[in-house]
Every structure is written in C-alpha cells, then in structure tokens.
Amino acid sequence: MTTLTILPSGKTYDVTAGITLLKALLDAGEHVAxxxxxxxxxxxxxxxxxxxRKSLSKIQRLENEKLDTIVGVGSKSRLACQAVLGEDPVTVELLSFV
Ligand code: FES
Incomplete structure (x- = not known):
C-alpha cells in the first residue's frame, strides 16, 4: 500500500502499489479523463x-512519444495510465476531468 494525494482537492487515499495511477484514481472515485x-x-x-515522482515507474517510449504531442507538458508531466505506483507516497495534480 501507499498514499496518493490529489490536488487541488487535497484528498488522500490509501492505494495499492503496483497499479497504474489511472486505476488508483478511478478506484478511488476520482473523475479522470x-x-x-x-x-x-x-x-x-x-x-x-x-x-x-521517483516512486513511479520510469517513462517508456510510448508515453514519451504521446507526451511530446500534448500542449502544456512540463517536467512533472505523466500519463496516469502509464505510470505505475511504487511504495512511496505520491501527490498528483489533476488537469482533466470527465
Ligand atoms: S487514457 Fe489515453 S493516454 Fe492515458
């Protein structure tokens, strides 16, 4: 288990390490596109x-290629569907909502 904190709401969830950020967010009931x-x-x-950031899996080629096409990407950017949670706490800022 690890801790996932969501900004801007500040909500915190206990989540399972080894799953993607996207799955953790959706399982927690967060609305993520x-x-x-x-x-x-x-x-x-x-x-x-x-x-x-270091608790997440490394960025692979597919994710890197997609990030290169997104406006507003920065050094803290990840695709939630590709980043796998490790054991250390993670704080993410949501940008898109469904
Ligand atoms: S869900 Fe489409 S890139 Fe993550």
Missing part, C-alpha cells in the same frame, strides 16, 4: 506529479 482506456493514445489522462 481516459478516452483511450489506458493505451497511451489520447493524452487525456495527463497530470502533473507534484511529489513522489
């Missing part, structure tokens, strides 16, 4: 990781 259902094709699940 995910138009391609986690295939790294749409970019709608883009968010900023404000803390705990």
């Amino acid at each position: 995910h138009k391609c259902d986690g295939k790294a094709e749409c970019g709608s699940c883009h968010l900023f990781v404000q803390e705990g």
Whole structure:
C-alpha cells in the first residue's frame, strides 16, 4: 500500500502499489479523463506529479512519444495510465476531468 494525494482537492487515499495511477484514481472515485482506456493514445489522462515522482515507474517510449504531442507538458508531466505506483507516497495534480 501507499498514499496518493490529489490536488487541488487535497484528498488522500490509501492505494495499492503496483497499479497504474489511472486505476488508483478511478478506484478511488476520482473523475479522470481516459478516452483511450489506458493505451497511451489520447493524452487525456495527463497530470502533473507534484511529489513522489521517483516512486513511479520510469517513462517508456510510448508515453514519451504521446507526451511530446500534448500542449502544456512540463517536467512533472505523466500519463496516469502509464505510470505505475511504487511504495512511496505520491501527490498528483489533476488537469482533466470527465
Ligand atoms: S487514457 Fe489515453 S493516454 Fe492515458
């Protein structure tokens, strides 16, 4: 288990390590856009990781290629559907809502 904090709401959830940020967010009842259902094709699940970046899986080629096409991407950007949670707490800032 690890802790996932959501901004801007400040809500905190105990979540299972080893699942994607997207699954953790949806399981927690957060509304996050995910138009391609986690295939790294749409970019709608883009968010900023404000803390705990090193606890997440490394960015792979598919995610990197999609991030390159999204306006407003920064050094804290991840696709929620591609980032897998580790054991350390993570804080994310949601950018898109369904
Ligand atoms: S759900 Fe489409 S890129 Fe993540």
